[in-house]
Amino acid sequence: MQTGLNEKVVLITGASGGIGSEVARQFAKEGARVVLHYHQNVRGARNLNVELGESRSQMAQADLSQEADVARLFETIEKDLGPVEIVIANAGKYTPTTPLHELSLEQWNQTLSANLTSQFLTLREFFRGIKRHGLLAPSAVLIGSTAGKFGEAFHADYASAKGAVMHGFLKSLKNEISRLAPKGRVNAVCPGWTLTPMVRDFANDAAAKVRVAQTIAMKKIARPEDVASSVLFLASSQLSGHLSGECIFVSGGMEGRVLYAPEEVDASEV
Ligand SMILES: NC(=O)c1ccc[n+]([C@@H]2O[C@H](COP(=O)([O-])OP(=O)(O)OC[C@H]3O[C@@H](n4cnc5c(N)ncnc54)[C@H](OP(=O)(O)O)[C@@H]3O)[C@@H](O)[C@H]2O)c1
Numbered sequence: 001m002q003t004g005l006n007e008k009v010v011l012i013t014g015a016s017g018g019i020g021s022e023v024a025r026q027f028a029k030e031g032a033r034v035v036l037h038y039h040q041n042v043r044g045a046r047n048l049n050v051e052l053g054e055s056r057s058q059m060a061q062a063d064l065s066q067e068a069d070v071a072r073l074f075e076t077i078e079k080d081l082g083p084v085e086i087v088i089a090n091a092g093k094y095t096p097t098t099p100l101h102e103l104s105l106e107q108w109n110q111t112l113s114a115n116l117t118s119q120f121l122t123l124r125e126f127f128r129g130i131k132r133h134g135l136l137a138p139s140a141v142l143i144g145s146t147a148g149k150f151g152e153a154f155h156a157d158y159a160s161a162k163g164a165v166m167h168g169f170l171k172s173l174k175n176e177i178s179r180l181a182p183k184g185r186v187n188a189v190c191p192g193w194t195l196t197p198m199v200r201d202f203a204n205d206a207a208a209k210v211r212v213a214q215t216i217a218m219k220k221i222a223r224p225e226d227v228a229s230s231v232l233f234l235a236s237s238q239l240s241g242h243l244s245g246e247c248i249f250v251s252g253g254m255e256g257r258v259l260y261a262p263e264e265v266d267a268s269e270v
Pocket of ligand 1: 038065
């Protein structure tokens, strides 16, 4: 089935990262004109730009937690390619393992900035473009996380930011976008553990992988391709034109968390 993405201008935030780069590959394969956003990893973005071809992709740098950077990002894209028609709000940052009683306000603010404020600023600029250009069927896909569904001990900052993205933010925006554009849609893809640089430490920890696999029906963690294909599906009006405000969990049937190791539980006290 056709995706209808040919020649669409698609901004992928965090395209220098593991999931974002695969999303960019899949959109480029469909003939979209992809904007490869990066923050610090210029090399990752450049390699991808070369791989996808400079006629099909272009790089764009921004710290998405900064208002002026996001405005400049959209202005540059509009000047070079025309208005952004599809946004994949994928950029985000996992945080150091920190119990709540040791979590500094500084870390809390930084995590919310990188994972929630960045999505607010990106989507606000996108919505402004929709209004200015009268786009008819714009589409956005937000990247949440199973952390926002199940919570995650020692990552309350990250889980809170993701929870806000995939619940209150998503559900509000799907009602606003259709007032700006009758066929406008906002959806989310919420990955579980996915093999990318973000979870490098976890990927090298066999015990952690076994603990996590115990919560996943399919006993495997996702690959970026698994996440990217759901993003493509939700972004395409031809494939999912009547879906809005939905969240697809790409998590192999994950049920929750293993809270304790067997040695931490005394059967006589249960
Ligand atoms: N991997 C997982 O297990 C997993 C699970 C659930 C959800 N997710 C979510 O999936 C998304 C992609 O994650 P990933 O695994 O692909 O991670 P990744 O490889 O570390 O990529 C993260 C991307 O976000 C960008 N970024 C971070 N902070 C930014 C900021 N302040 N401004 C602009 N860009 C910023 C990074 O840019 P630079 O590198 O260029 O600085 C990078 O491109 C994230 O939202 C993450 O929370 C991942």
